[in-house]
Amino acid sequence: MIRAVAIDIDGTITDDKRLLSPVAVEAVSRLNALTEVILVTGNVHCFSRAVAVLLGTSKTFIAENGGVVSWGEGDMELLSDPAICQEAYRSLKEVYPVKKKDSRYRITDLVVEAGFDLEEAASLLERWKIPADLVDSGFAVHIKDRMVNKGTALTKVMERLGLSREEVAAVGDSKSDLPMFRVAGFRASVGNAVSELKEESDYVSDQDFGPGFSDIVDFMAREDMI
């Protein structure tokens, strides 16, 4: 039986412009009645907390792609070293015209404007021995500490809440969701998800964005998983 569902925000419960889907809001509310819903997102902590409050999901959630965990009504915990991202940013800036976005609100990772070759930049970071990597959520390019991701943070939350792999489902749309798919017992993608994520999914909705998310919730209910 699933006791917690880890859900991504952008592209999963929003549309491609980041507008919250009313259909997904209803589906989250159905899900809230049946199980714990844990937001697992690349968004900043304060934004994610507002989403958790407005949707009535758990106040334990993961932000900044695993760099920040909010523990219920208690404190937040930083799981990654912001200095690593700053160093990666400074070094990449010597080579590419990288520009920070919404940095004032970010605590651990950094978001930069796309417009450079991510694979090439990643190999440069490797060569410079800077332990950071680049992840494209489909909405933003993140420079993050290589040691953390949505999966490492979700593992920490699962340990604290006493949840086994079989008791956790994950729903997402992008490459940044791959690490959380690897630690969850049931994985589902919305129809607009990237092919890499669909390949690692137990269920792929034939509908996109919010309607896809709603379909996934219905599927889990129909299969008596929640």
Ligand SMILES: O=C(O)COP(=O)(O)O
């Ligand atoms: O912050 C992003 O780039 C995307 O956020 P997400 O992880 O909720 O899709």
Ligand SMILES: [Mg+2]
């Ligand atoms: Mg997403």
